[in-house]
Amino acid sequence: MAVEVYLNSKLVGTIDNPIEFVQRIKEERRKGSVTNNLNVYYKERANEIQLESSKGRARRPLIIVKDGIPLLTEKHIKQLEKNEISWSDLVKQGIIEYLDAAEEENSLIAFFESELTPEHTHLEITPLAMLGYCTSLVPYGNFNQSTRLNAGSKNQKQALGFYASNFSVRMDMDVNLLHYPQMPIVNTIMHDISDYNKHPAGQNIIVAIMSYKGYNMEDAIILNKGSIERGFGRSTYYRPSIAEELRYAGGLIDQVCIPDKDVKGYKTEKDYRFLEDDGIIYPEAKVREGDVVIGKTSPPRFLSSMEEYSLASSTRRESSINLKHGEEGIIDFVLVTENEEGNKLIQVRVRDERVPEIGDKFTSRHGQKGIVGLIVPQSDMPFSAHGIVPDLIFSPHGIPSRMTIAHLIEMVAGKVGALAGRYINGTTFDAEPEERLRKELLSLGFRESGMETLYNGQTGEQYNAKIYIGNMYYLKLKHMVANKLHSRARGPIQLLTRQPTEGRAKEGGLRLGEMEKDTFVAHGASLLLKERFDSDKTVVPVCESCGIIAIKDNYKNKSYCTVCGENVEVNEIEISYAFKLMLDEFKSLGVYPKLQLESKY
Amino acid sequence: MSDLISEYEGKLPGIMLTEIRENLPKGASDSKIRKILESAYNEYKHARVSPGESVGLVSAESIGEPGTQMTLNTFHFAGVAEMNVTLGLPRIIEILDGRKELENPMMEIYLKKPYAAGKRVEELRQLALQIKETTLKDIAAEFVISIADFTIEVRLNKEKMKEIEVTSGKVVDAISKQLKGYNLRDNKDSIILKARGKEDSFNESYKTKEKIKGITIKGIKGIKQVLPVKREEEFVIITAGSNLSEVLQLEEVDSYRTTTNNIFEIEQVLGIEAARQSIVNEIFKVIESQGLNVDVRHIMLVADTMCVGGTVKGITRYGVVSEKSSVLARASFETPIKHIINAALVGEVDNLDSVVENVMINQPIPIGTGLPSLGVKPQKQAKEK
DSSP, rough: OOOEEEEEEEEEEEEEEHHHHHHHHHHHHHHSOTTOEEEEEETTTTTTEEEOOOOOOOOOEEEEEETEEEEEEEEHHHHHHHSOOOHHHHTTTTTTEEEEEHHTOOOOOOOOOGGOOOOOOOOOSSSGGSSSSHHTTTTTTHHHHHHHHHHHHHHTTTTTTTTOEEEEEOOOOSSESSSSOOOOOOOOHHHHHGGGSSSSBBEEEEEEEOOTTTTTOOOOOOEEHHHHHHTTTTTTEEEEEEEEOOTTTTTTTEEESOTTTTTTTTTOOGGGBBTTSSSSBBBTEEEEEEEEEEEEEEEOOOOHHHHHHHHGGOOOOOOOOOOOOOOEEEEEEEEEEEOOTTTTEEEEEEEEEOOTTTTTTTEOTTSSSEEEEEEEEGGGEEEEETOOOOOOEEEEGGGGGTTTTHHHHHHHHHHHHHHHTSEOOTTTTTTHHHHHHHHHHHHHHHHHSSSSEOTTTOOOOOOOOEEEEEEEEEEBOOOOOGGGGOOOOOOOOOTTSSSOOTTTTTTTOOOOOHHHHHHHTTOOOOHHHHHTGGGGGEEEEEEETOSSSSSETTTTTTTEEETBSSSSSSEEEEEEHHHHHHHHHHHHTOOEEEHHHHHHH | OOOOHTTTTBBBBBBHHHHHHHSSSSTHHHHHHHHHHHHHHHHHHHSOOTTTOOHHHHHHHHHHHHHHHOOOOEEEEEEOOOOOOHHHHHHHHHTTTTSSOOSSOOOEEEHHHHHHTTTTTTHHHHHHHSHHHHHHHHHHEEEEEEEETOEEEEEOHHHHHHHTTHHHHHHHHHHHHHOOEEEEEEEESEEEESSSOOOOHHHHHEEEEEEHTTTTTEEEETTEEEEEETTTTTTEEEESSHHHHHHTTTTOOOTOEEEEEEHHHHHEEEEEEEEHHHHHHHHHHHHHHTTTTHHHHHHHHHHHHHHHHSSSSOOOTTTTTOOOOHHHHHHTSSOOHHHHHHHHHHOOOOOSSSHHHHHHOOOOOGGGGGGGOOOOOOOOOOOOO
């Protein structure tokens, strides 16, 4: 029976000898006479051959196998090592080819060379290829649950590290830089491939798995104060401020300078104290929120005919750049240049050193993230017989439910690596076996279980249990309390509603929402509820005769109603400003909201 | 003894007094009875809700919080004849909204003694089949409209008819009862319908054809499926589809225990008190099936508010909420503009005597500590001299 042939889902003809045809296509592709973007799939069930060369298909490279022997030989590998040939040469030579999901259905792919039989058509390049970049950075990943691998690779993307070696001359927005970053002792082949030691993102530390006075409950971690003082987890936060001398219509221009006192919107002298004569701050100045970094004035906003003749028209506007709420630091770098249009451009970079504190987030590479719960003086930390003090204490309750076995193996591997002075290969599916590490640990004079007797740092007593302790690679994540901490008792309010502003950046209030309100009602705490919702309370005069908000003239001490005139009784009532707004909106809808006043008692 | 108890009439609810009367040990001394009554009275006083307690909101929170844990799945019965049951949040919403059309109407038909025992299995099967609705569509093989004279021919499926024991004569009877203005001719394996008087147009015949498909030939209208189930020592018939008034008329049915999950039917057939109880039962059933724990009294309060008006009203803007006296309270729940415009048209006055309005205008809410107020109006002091 003739087999239908489809090219990119369009019927192009029929063929009588499908197997031969498919084989021919494959051979031509490997030879290079047909594009290597072409994939072929013989769908026996439907009695059709599907040829695909369209874009948008996920394809992956595999080594071609013939008669149970892979086409990639030692010779090729040597050539690759000497840089004589490249990947694309292998593709051109028909040693490696890309398969799409459909053609994979017609193939038999071996994971390892040792598994090859004559039936196999392809060989996996490495099992690691099934993982992405970040996931392959997790050591002993094949010992973890897959969800933890996902979490682990997500965490690594948020880690602080050494992102670029020219950082000191760059003006990136919101950058964190880890101090003393290290190459992990337990690494994977991906660390080598990606030159991880040129941009590392963590530090090797000693971790003990134990409870410590309940301060590491619920994924919290305990940090050794001594370690922090020695530089663990320190980072610097960089943030540039940018100002431009913009040109306006009529030949007017912004001016970078220390603003004169008669400028509209002049702050206070104190705010400008760091500015030098050119209106720009000097490096190494210690600045806090509100301090002006670049002084600038702008021409008046509107040049109306009225103002043109008045004295005020010459007044320039203050438009300095100052540090936002909650920001502080030291001026690190000042750059004066010009932009594409030739306008003067000033960039000032602020640096702020971040020492680990309670609330900062740390993680190992296994999705075991946690927040610092307590920082303990080194003298109070547990210690081993060798005098080793852990840098970090991790809670044992984080292990059973998450089943991150690799976390435990990494501790042993790290310990061996640190003691033997070598890096340990922890590549997923291709790692140094755990048994060998344990044997080596024993030969180095430690218990092969990885556990040690620890002593209470405060009393000197031996702990009853042996404590699992080892070396791990820990990462500091970019979520730091300093950027999140927020509280408010009083502060800015919105113009329209007179309610507190929203959000940390605007020093906003913390909303007591609908459901929280319900709890007050449920407790019958009526007056407390009223007090909590007092943030926008106002006292308004109301005309008794028409029931609409009247006007009170405090200067003349007189009240009158815009509708009924002066000879009416006006009383003051206390309502929320939001309600007053609603009454106004009713009026705009053409609805007359009449307030009928009544004695409260 | 009885006069001791009657002393407490008005102090304790009647149902408690009868319970005490029934459970008193024989020959209990008067002083002991007094002690019992006194402690019962104290317990009762203690259990009462204090004035100003926001019972509604506590109920809402007590039902709402476990509601967040409920699943959205419908549950399937295991077995040959599968039946769908709406459970979880969708069912609760269905009940509280007071919907008239349920997603899965169901009945539990309890039977009188001889039938319930299930010894005569064949009889039980017969009964179940008798209840199940068969429409003309089920037994017809084909509907044919003749374009020549606009008659409708219904060709019957003889095998199906045999199965449910219907003859073509019975079918003709059923059609003539439920369809007026047509002459019927029984051809044994087909029935021909012809309009009486003037001839039908094609459109009309088509409409009639669609209409007669739904004619009930046998059984009770609305009962789509029947499933006899053994529950403890007796047999119960569970049905998909519900028709309480007709099922109750069957001789074999125990009308005391037979129920439906359609609250509106219960309201119509058995009255508002029964409907209230069935709301409580149905909600409680769902909450229980999810393994949650909510005090019945919260559910009873909800059922009460739904039924106080004498008819079942859903907790929607058309139901309970529309009954609120405060304009602002109604406006704060869905479609505010509609409520405000309508209030403006008739010049409605909001007396601000409920919770929501007072939260809005930032005044103490009349609940708990905000409830008590002075009962005496102080006179304005006469101006001195």
